[in-house]
Amino acid sequence: MPSRPVKALLAVEPGVDAEHVQESLPSDEDFKVVAVVSGADEALRWLRDSAADLLFVACAGYSDRALLLLDAVARQNPEVNVMVLGQGSPNGFLRRAFEAGADDIVMLPATPEQVRFEVHKLLARKQGDETPMISEHSKLVCVLGPKGGTGKTLTATNLSVCLAQRGEKVALIDLDLQFGDVALCLGLPPERTVYDLAQSPGALDADKLDAFLATHSSGVRTLIAPRRPDQASAVGAELLREVYSILRASYDWVIVDTPPGFTAEVITSIDSATHVV
Numbered sequence: 001m002p003s004r005p006v007k008a009l010l011a012v013e014p015g016v017d018a019e020h021v022q023e024s025l026p027s028d029e030d031f032k033v034v035a036v037v038s039g040a041d042e043a044l045r046w047l048r049d050s051a052a053d054l055l056f057v058a059c060a061g062y063s064d065r066a067l068l069l070l071d072a073v074a075r076q077n078p079e080v081n082v083m084v085l086g087q088g089s090p091n092g093f094l095r096r097a098f099e100a101g102a103d104d105i106v107m108l109p110a111t112p113e114q115v116r117f118e119v120h121k122l123l124a125r126k127q128g129d130e131t132p133m134i135s136e137h138s139k140l141v142c143v144l145g146p147k148g149g150t151g152k153t154l155t156a157t158n159l160s161v162c163l164a165q166r167g168e169k170v171a172l173i174d175l176d177l178q179f180g181d182v183a184l185c186l187g188l189p190p191e192r193t194v195y196d197l198a199q200s201p202g203a204l205d206a207d208k209l210d211a212f213l214a215t216h217s218s219g220v221r222t223l224i225a226p227r228r229p230d231q232a233s234a235v236g237a238e239l240l241r242e243v244y245s246i247l248r249a250s251y252d253w254v255i256v257d258t259p260p261g262f263t264a265e266v267i268t269s270i271d272s273a274t275h276v277v
Ligand SMILES: Nc1ncnc2c1ncn2[C@@H]1O[C@H](COP(=O)(O)OP(=O)(O)O)[C@@H](O)[C@H]1O
Pocket: 145, 147, 148, 149, 150, 151, 152, 153, 154, 155
């Protein structure tokens, strides 16, 4: 994620109320809509002369003009991230929009918080794509979602078990430090948790970390979330960075299940990630 504010250009297709769309966009010191333009030609002209991190394309329903814009931006400004803001029920449009070069699609109405989350996720994913791998056999996948109950834990646990069943060496970290339920999902007793690891004296190395990982029948090794919510604060970003670098030296995959939203630990994990889903 850029440390400076995210600069966004909003291109509004005919038939879309620009003010209404802007109400859905976050606006603060971290995120600025630097210009609002109408239609493809104006957007392309603006992008020829000025720089933006992100282009929003707001359209109502199926829009051939929006597809042409996406295609043109992919060729003219491949460095610009593109998020489509859709309205209505655009049959077939979403697939065409991705094919034309959209990086993400958010359907309106949405709250500024939801859009902000999607923007951060998109930028984190792009940054992850560009991060060189520690080794070609080691990937760190951060599973994100804005709310509880959206399938993060199901995705993280199923992905881990599937990879392990295919013979990959997998470590799964439960970063939902207050209400983590990876152990419950995998049927593992929470004998030793990340809290116990944080409390244990002495320097961290691979052997020590190994002693704190529970083993699932599939072979997945799991660092379990604390037993009680009040133990969450004992786990800091520094410990996580050490854990990730040790695990990536000996595991093919490190999968991180996260709590809803962006905690400091989640941001640390995104920074260490090669992939964000
Ligand atoms: N694709 C899906 N189909 C059906 N049920 C699902 C699906 N994804 C998640 N669930 C169920 O929804 C509930 C919440 O999922 P969970 O993975 O714990 O969400 P999160 O970790 O985002 O809070 C669980 O009971 C889970 O089994």
